[in-house]
Amino acid sequence: MSSGLSILYDTIRWEEKSLFDAAKKTGVNVEMVDCKNLFVSLDKTKEKFETVIQRCVSYYRSLHSTAALEGKGVNVINSLNTSIFAGNKLFTHMLLQKYGVPTPFSAVAFSEEAALETLESKGYPMVLKPTIGSWGRMIALLKDHDSAEGIMESRERMYPIYQVYYLEEFVQRPPRDIRAIMIGDKVVAAIYRYSGDGQWKTNMALGGKAEECKITKEMEDICIKVKNAVQGQIVGVDLMESKEKGLVVHEVNNTTEYKNTVRVTGVDIPALMIDYALKSRK
Amino acid sequence: MKCPECDATITPPKDVMEGEIITCPDCGASFELAKGSSGFELKPAQTVGEDWGQ
Numbered sequence: 001m002s003s004g005l006s007i008l009y010d011t012i013r014w015e016e017k018s019l020f021d022a023a024k025k026t027g028v029n030v031e032m033v034d035c036k037n038l039f040v041s042l043d044k045t046k047e048k049f050e051t052v053i054q055r056c057v058s059y060y061r062s063l064h065s066t067a068a069l070e071g072k073g074v075n076v077i078n079s080l081n082t083s084i085f086a087g088n089k090l091f092t093h094m095l096l097q098k099y100g101v102p103t104p105f106s107a108v109a110f111s112e113e114a115a116l117e118t119l120e121s122k123g124y125p126m127v128l129k130p131t132i133g134s135w136g137r138m139i140a141l142l143k144d145h146d147s148a149e150g151i152m153e154s155r156e157r158m159y160p161i162y163q164v165y166y167l168e169e170f171v172q173r174p175p176r177d178i179r180a181i182m183i184g185d186k187v188v189a190a191i192y193r194y195s196g197d198g199q200w201k202t203n204m205a206l207g208g209k210a211e212e213c214k215i216t217k218e219m220e221d222i223c224i225k226v227k228n229a230v231q232g233q234i235v236g237v238d239l240m241e242s243k244e245k246g247l248v249v250h251e252v253n254n255t256t257e258y259k260n261t262v263r264v265t266g267v268d269i270p271a272l273m274i275d276y277a278l279k280s281r282k
Numbered sequence: 283m284k285c286p287e288c289d290a291t292i293t294p295p296k297d298v299m300e301g302e303i304i305t306c307p308d309c310g311a312s313f314e315l316a317k318g319s320s321g322f323e324l325k326p327a328q329t330v331g332e333d334w335g336q
Contacts, residue, residue: 009301010301011301011303011314011327012299012300012301012302012303013303017302020299021297032299034300034301057331057334057335058331058334059333059334059335060333061333132333133333133335134334134335134336135334135335135336137332137335236336253335253336254336256336
């Protein structure tokens with residue numbers, strides 16, 4: 001019998017396969033749906049899906065398929081609001097501020113000149129991040145005026161989103177950050193992500209290494225606020241240990257990866273996700 | 283299965299799924315498993331998209 005649960009993907013990575021396996025282990029029949037084959041009539045016809053775990057690796061495919069399905073009454077995890085909020089670093093930052101979540105200092109400028117002025121007034125170094133993007137792509141450490149000017153000049157010739165200059169404090173921290181996985185109201189696992197050789201970024205996609213991180217009450221309290229801020233259900237929260245401010249949140253991931261978290265913590269995140277999705281069915 | 287790039291033999295795992303990415307052990311080229319008329323077929327995997335992430 002159908003469980004009414006589907007996993008929407010565009011590439012099968014370890015994460016998607018493990019979700020399928022976790023469902024199978026518990027005797028739940030889930031439908032694997034390749035988003036590249038998906039066709040949704042944008043009208044009032046009934047959609048065949050009931051509950052969908054959104055796992056597309058493409059941001060735009062994920063955002064728009066969530067909008068189409070949720071708009072037709074499908075229970076999509078995470079919701080469209082979460083996709084919008086968590087998919088944009090500036091949107092996330094503003095919500096985190098509103099919900100009293102500690103964050104690195106950030107600023108936004110809308111021209112190269114204004115961004116350079118911001119840097120002169122706040123001081124170097126700062127980190128320039130695209131508001132939309134992942135895996136550390138296009139994130140640049142601006143160490144001085146000359147490097148900032150060169151990097152921003154190249155951004156001026158790119159797609160307009162890259163001319164939204166989102167600048168973040170270069171947080172003084174140990175050479176690691178924390179990825180905490182939240183399912184519902186609980187932090188189920190957390191890891192330290194250490195920078196790879198010759199890297200200052202801690203993204204696993206850039207060769208960083210992982211180690212188990214003990215979940216503290218402070219971390220859990222922060223993560224619950226984060227989840228509420230972005231209306232998240234299953235999210236990955238990225239935190240840094242600022243020498244000045246303590247734990248600060250710099251990013252929220254709405255289709256979070258968790259392969260390394262499962263590997264180093266032993267927590268069966270795929271099983272917990274399936275359990276959460278089944279319980280969330282309407 | 284034969285690698286379309288270098289003709290080496292590619293043996294997908296037993297529990298392989300449609301859409302999974304398979305890498306040729308010889309040349310390192312990546313392919314996506316697609317269902318064809320006679321079972322699984324290999325098609326070139328999409329390179330990492332500008333909007334890919336988590």
